[in-house]
Amino acid sequence: MSMIANKATTAQITATLEKLFEEHFDKKPESIEALAVSGSDRRYYRITSGSTVAIGTYNTNVAENNTYFYFTELFRRHQINVPEIYHRSKDRRAYLQQDVGKTTxxxxxxxxxxxxxxxxxxxxxxxxxxxxxxxxxxxxxxxxxxxxxxxxxxxxxxxxxxxxxxxxxxxxxxxxxxxxxxxxxxxxxxxxxxxxxxxxxxxxxxxxxxxxxxxxxxxxxxxxxxxxxxxxxxxxxxxxxxxxxxxxxxxxxxxxxxxxxxxxxxxxxxxxxxxxxxxxxxxxxxxxxxxxxxxxxxxxxxxxxxxxxxxxxxxxxxxxxxxxxxxxxxxxxxxxxxxxxxxxxxYATAITDKEPKLEIQVCSFSYKGGIPKASGPHGGGYVFDCRGLLNPGRYAAYKYLTGNDELVKQFLERETRMPDFMNHVYALVSINVEDYIARGFEQLSISFGCTGGQHRSVYAANELAKHLRARYNVKVEVTHLNEKKWLLADEQPTDTNAH
Missing domain, CATH: 3.90.1200.10 (Aminoglycoside phosphotransferase (APH), C-terminal lobe)
Known part of the structure; x- marks a missing residue:
């Protein structure tokens, strides 16, 4: 697995947090939802069992955690509203805290x-x-x-x-x-x-x-x-x-x-x-x-x-x-x-009065169904093969999820070389996008393929679309070609021994 030594996997982290939840509340969690992160290495999860809810946090920087614990105690002593810390792991890398909602x-x-x-x-x-x-x-x-x-x-x-x-x-x-x-x-x-x-x-x-x-x-x-x-x-x-x-x-x-x-x-x-x-x-x-x-x-x-x-x-x-x-x-x-x-x-991101000519079609696909044919007046386009990256679908925790799910996103960003892969994609695609805009072209197709068209390629297509929308005044359309064949949680086989 492509990750630094002693770095916990997403499955190990969620197992640790679920154990903390059970120790503190004396009940097993019914669901665990990964929360989006932006600039930090901390990982957050909303853990629920009935009406009991807590935020599970995992951070390998113990010194940073200790600072957070100290200031939390100090502020609460002065009646300043900060989330209560319920429980901490012995290694002080994981902790449960009060859920203070989703609205900032x-x-x-x-x-x-x-x-x-x-x-x-x-x-x-x-x-x-x-x-x-x-x-x-x-x-x-x-x-x-x-x-x-x-x-x-x-x-x-x-x-x-x-x-x-x-x-x-x-x-x-x-x-x-x-x-x-x-x-x-x-x-x-x-x-x-x-x-x-x-x-x-x-x-x-x-x-x-x-x-x-x-x-x-x-x-x-x-x-x-x-x-x-x-x-x-x-x-x-x-x-x-x-x-x-x-x-x-x-x-x-x-x-x-x-x-x-x-x-x-x-x-x-x-x-x-x-x-x-x-x-x-x-x-x-x-x-x-x-x-x-x-x-x-x-x-x-x-x-x-x-x-x-x-x-x-x-x-x-x-x-x-x-x-x-x-x-x-x-x-x-x-x-x-x-x-x-x-x-x-x-760096303006607002749509101007002048609508962009260039339309970019980004898609994910499964190699089992073959490479999709490019459409449009120019033909061609990019096709990126994601199969060289570790597949989340091999693991039970992610098999019935997709590249749209936060747990899969965090796995790909932290436990595979997906960030390096995407940086190369951004650099290559930007060359054509900027040239096409300058020359008044109207269409560019970009495809990402993986084995099942469910995890890696879906994530990559979504991320490229976000990047292009943020960087250029262009229309971007995303299609997941294998979506109807995805293995989803509500379609799991009833036979637990099935693979």
């Missing part, structure tokens, strides 16, 4: 828009954040942090370089590299001295705030450390995909500062605090672009590619509203080039 604050922004209800939830979130930072943060032992203990000059410089290497340098924009590094060092040194220092959540954004039974719950705080409180406010109010209106940002910042009086926070210099806030908005915007570049442009994850456009618009809005920030000419010049209209058009 971000989901509500997208669904409802900028309603009064959503605005009130943002106010509540910032009031709770202040409590996390200034109350729980006072007694936090930052030696418990699993990576960095403090968001200091080195950490700030690391974020700026993350942006430089993983986003700016990939755009082919000329700039004075030596001067830019010097300016980034000066900016990092300046911001590393900003006071006060409290608990810094590090990734405080609306996707990490759950709305459950009328309450807000915070998740994914294991990256926390000591740092400036302004960074977390900036992370929430300037989240690229949320695009909060400017009046909301000002109102929410004002209410956060006013809420500190209720927590008996020592009097601070508000002008100095607001100046620091503006600077950390910039740092956060650049760090986010670095993350989108790494996850999207290098790892080809469609969600992150589609987020680049809104992030560039966010940065443009910031620069136009703060003509003196950053007050470094080479950095300012680079950022203005990065937010130019040409750059924003490059």
């Amino acid at each position: 604050l971000f989901d509500l922004v997208i669904k409802e828009g900028y309603t009064e209800n959503v605005r009130k939830l943002y106010h509540k979130a910032l009031a709770q954040l202040a409590k996390v930072q200034w109350v729980a943060g006072r007694e936090a032992d930052y030696k418990q942090c699993f990576s960095a203990r403090q968001f200091d000059e080195k950490a700030i410089m690391s974020d700026l370089l993350y942006f430089k290497y993983y986003f700016a340098d990939l755009q082919g924009i000329p700039y004075d590299r030596s001067l830019l590094i010097s300016e980034m060092e000066l900016l990092s040194k300046d911001l590393g001295r900003v006071q006060p220092q409290t608990f810094m959540y590090r990734d405080f954004q609306s996707r990490n705030i759950m709305v459950h039974e009328g309450k807000l719950y915070f998740i994914d705080f294991q990256g926390g450390m000591q740092g400036p409180p302004q960074y977390d406010i900036a992370s929430l109010l300037w989240q690229a995909r949320a695009q909060l209106p400017a009046p909301w940002k000002e109102d929410l910042l004002n209410s956060y500062i006013a809420s500190l009086a209720d927590l008996h926070v020592p009097r601070m210099d508000e002008i100095y605090f607001r100046r620091g806030y503006v600077q950390f908005v910039l740092v956060r915007l650049l760090q986010v672009l670095g993350a989108y570049g790494f996850r999207g442009l290098l790892q080809h994850k469609a969600h992150f590619i589609t987020s680049i456009g809104p992030a560039l618009k966010n940065l443009e809005t910031f620069l136009s509203g703060h003509p003196q920030t950053p007050n470094y000419p080479e950095l300012r010049s680079l950022l203005e080039k990065i937010t130019s209209r040409d750059m924003q058009d490059r």
